Amino acid sequence: MTQPLSNQEPSREPLAKAVVVAIDGPAASGKGTLSQRIADAFGFAHLDTGVLYRAVGVSVLRAGGDPSDNAAAARAAYELYPEHPILQEVALRTDEAAQAASKVAAVPEVRAALLDFQRRFAAHPPGGAPGAVLDGRDIGTVVCPDAQAKLFVTASVEVRAERRLKELQRRGIPAISSDVLEDMKARDARDSQRAVAPLRPAVDAFVLDTSALDADQVFSMAVAHIGSKTGLKPAA
Numbered sequence: 001m002t003q004p005l006s007n008q009e010p011s012r013e014p015l016a017k018a019v020v021v022a023i024d025g026p027a028a029s030g031k032g033t034l035s036q037r038i039a040d041a042f043g044f045a046h047l048d049t050g051v052l053y054r055a056v057g058v059s060v061l062r063a064g065g066d067p068s069d070n071a072a073a074a075r076a077a078y079e080l081y082p083e084h085p086i087l088q089e090v091a092l093r094t095d096e097a098a099q100a101a102s103k104v105a106a107v108p109e110v111r112a113a114l115l116d117f118q119r120r121f122a123a124h125p126p127g128g129a130p131g132a133v134l135d136g137r138d139i140g141t142v143v144c145p146d147a148q149a150k151l152f153v154t155a156s157v158e159v160r161a162e163r164r165l166k167e168l169q170r171r172g173i174p175a176i177s178s179d180v181l182e183d184m185k186a187r188d189a190r191d192s193q194r195a196v197a198p199l200r201p202a203v204d205a206f207v208l209d210t211s212a213l214d215a216d217q218v219f220s221m222a223v224a225h226i227g228s229k230t231g232l233k234p235a236a
């Protein structure tokens with residue numbers, strides 16, 4: 001017997017499939033800045049997936065554990081939930097947090113624990129937004145391989161370290177230039193060489209070297225690429 005229209009199971013799928021923009025790249029390449037601007041311009045929701053790994057790394061450190069210890073890292077990942085207050089902490093921005101993040105990020109159980117939340121965010125963007133921008137390392141390759149537009153944002157390691165140093169100083173977080181550069185090189189190596197979901201551009205990603213581009217130029221090029229893939233134009 002069929003159910004009356006008023007008594008149907010609510011559809012799990014939105015009426016229109018959400019547009020997904022995947023933005024990947026190495027540390028301090030400008031992913032977050034670009035993602036937020038794209039999200040604002042198109043009315044999309046934005047998820048900085050690095051924050052999830054940073055939160056897991058900092059949780060392990062606070063529990064007195066070693067971020068490279070698979071069991072400790074996996075436990076912290078399974079205990080993370082979307083409203084967890086740690087996700088809002090400035091402490092996540094430090095270099096120590098970034099290093100811990102890239103260690104827990106190499107643990108397969110950690111990546112598995114965080115995958116579903118990221119995919120759900122992309123498929124059902126919060127607030128009923130018509131699309132989502134996710135930034136990270138493996139969005140175009142693993143989390144959302146079907147994303148309509150994929151960008152891989154990069155820059156030389158020296159330029160990125162300089163940008164990160166200025167950012168840390170602006171936030172009032174003490175940092176030494178040579179340490180930031182060395183930490184970034186170590187993190188690049190760990191992120192690119194890990195066995196699961198290594199940092200690399202998806203085959204269909206638009207690679208954007210921002211070494212000599214300011215944030216406005218990067219934004220214009222990204223908008224043009226997204227337009228060519230989706231037919232969408234920014235609202236403003």
Ligand SMILES: Nc1ncnc2c1ncn2[C@@H]1O[C@H](COP(=O)(O)OP(=O)(O)O)[C@@H](O)[C@H]1O
Nearest residue numbers: 027028029030031032033163167210213214215
């Ligand atoms: N194209 C750019 N030129 C100069 N500085 C930039 C550019 N894009 C971002 N920045 C700055 O570099 C720093 C790192 O950018 P961010 O977007 O946080 O990078 P990521 O998310 O890749 O780590 C920030 O202080 C940001 O304001």
Ligand SMILES: Nc1ccn([C@@H]2O[C@H](COP(=O)(O)OP(=O)(O)O)[C@@H](O)[C@H]2O)c(=O)n1
Nearest residue numbers: 027028049050051053101102105136137138
């Ligand atoms: N999708 C993602 C996002 C971050 N990460 C890890 O989390 C660390 C911190 O990511 P982040 O995006 O906050 O780092 P920044 O680019 O802001 O320096 C990275 O170095 C990666 O090891 C990841 O493995 N996969």
